[in-house]
Each structure stands twice: as C-alpha cells, then as structure tokens.
Amino acid sequence: MLATVIVMVVAVGGGFALNVAAQAKLLVTQGQTATILAQQQKFMDVRTVQNEVATAQAAQQVGASTEIDxxxxxxxxxxxxxxxxxxxxxxxxxxxxxxxxxxxxxxxxxxxxxxxxxxxxxxxxxxxxxxxxxxxxxxxxxxxxxxxxxxxxxxxxxxxxxxxxxxxxxxxxxxxxxxx
Missing domain, CATH: 3.30.70.2830 (Alpha-Beta Plaits)
Structure with a gap:
C-alpha cells in the first residue's frame, strides 16, 4: 500500500511539474507572439499600400480588357x-x-x-x-x-x-x- 501511495505521489508530482513546464512554455510563446505582432504593426502601412497596388492593377486589367490600340x-x-x-x-x-x-x-x-x-x-x-x-x-x-x-x-x-x-x-x- 505504501508503494501505491509513493507511486501516486510521484505521478501527481510529475503531472504538476509537467503542467508548470507547459504553462511556462505557453507564457514564453505568448510573449513571442506579442512581440511578433508588435513588429508586424510597424509594417501595416506597407501591407495597406500593397493591397491598394493590387487593387489598382486589377482595375487596370478590367478597365483595359477591351482596349484596342x-x-x-x-x-x-x-x-x-x-x-x-x-x-x-x-x-x-x-x-x-x-x-x-x-x-x-x-x-x-x-x-x-x-x-x-x-x-x-x-x-x-x-x-x-x-x-x-x-x-x-x-x-x-x-x-x-x-x-x-x-x-x-x-x-x-x-x-x-x-x-x-x-x-x-x-x-x-x-x-x-x-x-x-
């Protein structure tokens, strides 16, 4: 019975340790994600311009699709x-x-x-x-x-x-x- 209690304590302790490690890893990953999102925010103007250029190119294609020189x-x-x-x-x-x-x-x-x-x-x-x-x-x-x-x-x-x-x-x- 003592062996069963020891196995249970070790199992609970191991589970707790794994949980703490997973939580720590999650916090680190969330911090990295926040950093990446902050860095991406710097380039939002570039993305907006890229989208506007793509829209203008599509408009050119449609507008000139029936053009004969x-x-x-x-x-x-x-x-x-x-x-x-x-x-x-x-x-x-x-x-x-x-x-x-x-x-x-x-x-x-x-x-x-x-x-x-x-x-x-x-x-x-x-x-x-x-x-x-x-x-x-x-x-x-x-x-x-x-x-x-x-x-x-x-x-x-x-x-x-x-x-x-x-x-x-x-x-x-x-x-x-x-x-x-």
Whole structure:
C-alpha cells in the first residue's frame, strides 16, 4: 500500500511539474507572439499600400480588357488598301468592359467586339473585292461588308464605304499579367 501511495505521489508530482513546464512554455510563446505582432504593426502601412497596388492593377486589367490600340490598327487598315486609296472618314464602335457588345442578328456575320466603318476615296474605279481580301489579314478580322460606291462627277473621285467587324484577337492586352 505504501508503494501505491509513493507511486501516486510521484505521478501527481510529475503531472504538476509537467503542467508548470507547459504553462511556462505557453507564457514564453505568448510573449513571442506579442512581440511578433508588435513588429508586424510597424509594417501595416506597407501591407495597406500593397493591397491598394493590387487593387489598382486589377482595375487596370478590367478597365483595359477591351482596349484596342486604334491608331496603329487604322494605320494598318490604310496600309492594306491600294496606294491610290485614301481613308477619309472612320467610325469605330467598340466594346466596353462594363457592357456586352451588341451582336448582329444576321447569321452571316460572326461574333465581334468592334465595328469599323470607313470611307475610302480614289481616282480610279475601286476594286472592292480586292480591298476586302486584303483586309482579311488584319488582326482580329471577323468579316467585312462593302457598302455603296459612288462617283462624284465634278471631281471624278470614287467613294466607297466598307464595314469590318473585329473580334477579341485585336485587343491590346497591355495590362494582362505576364507569364513567368
């Protein structure tokens, strides 16, 4: 019986000692945690700025997601036409990141994100089918429709209207994340 009492006293003493050691370790760890949190507090402004930068980058990606760099694109349109043709007017209707671009109900026209209507003038009778074939190599070209061709009798200048539809392959993608 005495042996049982001694074993019990040693077991209770050992448990108490382990408890005291665990409590001491807990207090040390809580102190370290408080120190780390205090150090992190110094960098809260950095974290705030990092979050604001990430938000701005996401906004750039969304805002420019439907952007087409029209100046070089229209220069390429002009370059595809014969040298005798000059583009005199251009009307562009393109998509926005906030709304879906309206599609044609005409089943012969493909899905697009922009429509470009331009007028070309030339002193020679225009070869519009040839124009249309050359425009097919434009980035994002979906389809095109030749409009009215007219001759101004007083100047002997032919005027032709062409409509082309462009898809997402023409997007500039300036702010898309770069692959690593």
């Amino acid at each position: 029209w100046s070089p694109y229209l220069a390429e349109v002009q370059a595809k036409l014969p040298a005798s043709v000059s583009v005199t007017t251009v009307n562009v209707d393109s998509s926005s990141p906030l709304a879906i671009y309206a599609q044609s109900s005409d089943p012969t026209q493909g899905p697009r994100v922009a429509t470009v209507v331009f007028t070309g003038e030339t002193a020679v009778l225009p070869d519009v089918p040839s124009w249309m074939r050359s425009l097919q190599t434009l980035p994002g070209y979906v389809d095109g429709v030749a409009g009215m061709i007219s001759l101004d009798q007083s100047t002997n200048i032919y005027t032709a209207t062409v409509t082309i539809h462009v898809d997402e392959r023409a997007f500039a993608k300036r702010f898309e994340p770069k692959e690593k």
